Amino acid sequence: MHSGCQVQCTAGSLVEMTVRQKIISILETAPVGFRDLAKQLKISEKALADHLFHISRTLKSRQKRLVARPFRCLACGFTFKDRKHFAKPSRCPVCRSTRVELPEYRICRQG
Numbered sequence: 001m002h003s004g005c006q007v008q009c010t011a012g013s014l015v016e017m018t019v020r021q022k023i024i025s026i027l028e029t030a031p032v033g034f035r036d037l038a039k040q041l042k043i044s045e046k047a048l049a050d051h052l053f054h055i056s057r058t059l060k061s062r063q064k065r066l067v068a069r070p071f072r073c074l075a076c077g078f079t080f081k082d083r084k085h086f087a088k089p090s091r092c093p094v095c096r097s098t099r100v101e102l103p104e105y106r107i108c109r110q111g
């Protein structure tokens with residue numbers, strides 16, 4: 001038994017691992033909104049978006065999946081279905097409204 005990564009990682013990335021593990025355990029329990037999650041972890045929304053991106057890649061190898069409801073425009077109902085990253089869209093491409101609903105995230109088992 002060996003823990004290769006933990007030995008090689010710097011102290012800085014070990015701290016990040018802990019935040020990601022926290023996010024995973026929270027989202028496995030119940031779906032949480034993007035902003036609530038950032039508040040709960042006391043990190044910026046930008047940092048959270050970055051963590052979620054890495055988590056979604058990590059989970060693929062564990063038969064789990066990070067599921068997000070897509071961002072939706074509250075003014076016209078447009079959904080950002082093709083969005084590839086986790087940062088909040090600044091405005092709706094259809095009606096230019098900035099009232100974009102924040103998504104909820106959860107973690108599901110695959111298959």
Ligand SMILES: [Zn+2]
Pocket residue numbers: 073074075076077078092093094095096097
């Ligand atoms: Zn719109």
